Amino acid sequence: MESHTQPQRKHTFSQYSCASDDSHEDKPESIDVQRNIKQDPVVAQCEKNIARAIRNSPFIRLMLAGLKEAGCTVTPHRHLVCEAACSPEVSGGYDQKTNQVVICSNICVTPHKVEEILAHELVHLYDFCTTNLDLTRSDHLACT
Numbered sequence: 001m002e003s004h005t006q007p008q009r010k011h012t013f014s015q016y017s018c019a020s021d022d023s024h025e026d027k028p029e030s031i032d033v034q035r036n037i038k039q040d041p042v043v044a045q046c047e048k049n050i051a052r053a054i055r056n057s058p059f060i061r062l063m064l065a066g067l068k069e070a071g072c073t074v075t076p077h078r079h080l081v082c083e084a085a086c087s088p089e090v091s092g093g094y095d096q097k098t099n100q101v102v103i104c105s106n107i108c109v110t111p112h113k114v115e116e117i118l119a120h121e122l123v124h125l126y127d128f129c130t131t132n133l134d135l136t137r138s139d140h141l142a143c144t
Helices: 041-056 058-069 111-131
Strands: 080-083 092-095 100-104
Touching: 041 058, 041 080, 041 111, 058 111, 092 111, 100 111
Parallel strands: 080 100
Antiparallel strands: 092 100
16 A cells, blocks of 8 residues: 655656657656756656556546546646655655645656556545545545
């Protein structure tokens, strides 16, 4: 079971494309790179793995479609982020304050692990968006 402790966050400027067709390659585009600052390769790989999961995972696509149908459209570069320096007991989380799914790129290093954590956290995002879930309340936390 994944920990629900929020990973310590640093602001990330990375963006990636998550096209749904197979003709688009996973090419991270980073504002940091545009500023001549090298992007963390672990974060870049995490972003590629998120893009791959969005393209290839039926469950991820189902969750994103369900969110959109519920009026909760997910913009990948805004709502799905990779964090480079999470503590070892945290694989990811849903940050209610920023309305973002966080994937710990130093922990989730394989496409399978990224997909697993992304799927889990998208359920929390769905619950929050559709039911005004408050993850700071234990009675709400028990329902997600």
